[in-house]
């Protein structure tokens with residue numbers, strides 16, 4: 001969605017022509033095929049900025065959306081889907097979050113996985129005035145879990161192959177990914193939300209597999225498994241179709257080589273991208289520079305830069321970096337001021353609790369052999385067991401991006417914004433941290449806001465262990481290892497402003513005249529009504545402008 005256009009993504013049962021109707025206009029698109037599935041991206045253009053227009057959809061002329069009142073489809077109960085074009089001059093209000101498993105929303109599902117914060121947001125929006133809605137939602141990773149599967153997913157797997165054979169209950173191919181996305185997004189309320197609230201996304205590890213691209217050794221081991229090639233090609237290929245395509249503006253999409261093939265296809269038949277999609281996914285996996293999943297967007301007074309911190313990794317010995325050269329250069333160009341808020345979306349928190357940060361930095365030094373080969377083996381083991389794989393465990397990248405952030409904050413890259421804010425997920429708890437630097441009236445505040453999970457809470461005892469490790473144990477250890485000559489110092493310190501919270505939640509970051517507001521919301525079941533949880537504020541923090 002931008003000021004004058006909207007891209008509406010659909011999956012259809014069959015090869016068809018999909019038409020979007022809004023006001024007295026209509027736009028259509030031919031489906032394209034991938035692995036026997038059919039998709040279309042309908043682009044409505046020439047719209048008026050700042051308008052909210054209800055729309056309907058037809059497939060080959062037959063109405064399909066919204067569901068007919070007498071269809072029995074629960075989706076018919078919700079308000080009409082709308083195209084809310086961006087309003088010039090309107091301060092940004094953006095929801096964000098990460099880590100969402102797909103289980104039922106009844107008592108059982110809520111007992112095992114807590115209340116789905118995203119569905120709670122959808123329920124709230126369905127009854128709330130549109131001017132209170134977020135402008136868009138940013139999903140920061142682990143949108144789907146391809147490794148830890150739920151019962152319905154396993155049932156589907158069992159219906160088509162022996163689940164005792166590798167990869168077992170994990171996903172194997174594109175067909176299984178398509179079903180996983182179906183589970184994630186076909187709940188009537190979620191589908192309604194996605195039909196009416198603009199969204200953009202970036203993967204984290206579980207969209208592919210836990211610890212994806214943690215280290216060179218991790219790559220070596222996984223690539224030796226005979227099912228891996230099909231899995232990674234399916235994971236990245238389905239990501240391109242289900243998540244990546246919608247991240248791009250129509251103009252950005254037209255620069256995409258594979259998308260060009262789709263839109264330039266002539267003739268009445270459906271274009272099948274299967275072979276080219278697999279080829280793209282394979283290349284993107286083998287050579288990080290071959291394809292870029294990062295993107296950026298300009299809003300009124302805010303720039304959102306979403307950087308891929310998983311697939312762009314360079315893992316060869318001696319060249320370990322979180323971002324390949326192309327990605328680094330791109331990020332360097334995006335890290336500019338001249339906006340009120342520079343928002344950097346990265347699935348992995350850039351600023352972890354300080355103790356944990358140094359533990360990760362130490363594990364990297366250990367694993368790369370700074371304390372000899374036995375240390376290296378231990379370091380690799382530790383980093384995989386405790387998930388020490390964030391920016392801090394890629395010190396070269398951390399130091400580079402920290403420098404960029406400071407230069408933006410100091411007004412060396414255009415006028416200093418009010419804030420330089422990293423938005424992240426992944427760690428199954430939420431918090432807000434701020435960099436400690438000498439306060440000057442014209443420098444930006446550098447912040448880290450984390451919202452995780454949307455629906456995949458840590459067990460109670462794990463919450464305690466995580467809090468203890470992150471904030472108590474790692475603190476003193478971190479201080480000790482930070483003194484080691486082999487562990488690089490961070491160029492600044494930082495401290496927690498708020499949190500941690502462990503409940504399922506969805507956050508909203510908002511540009512307000514008093515400063516940057518960050519709110520975390522959680523769904524609460526009232527009077528045993530599990531299907532209709534109420535969205536409540538879990539935390540409300542205002543970061544005042546300097």
Ligand SMILES: [Fe+2]
Nearest residue numbers: 204205206426
């Ligand atoms: Fe993750």
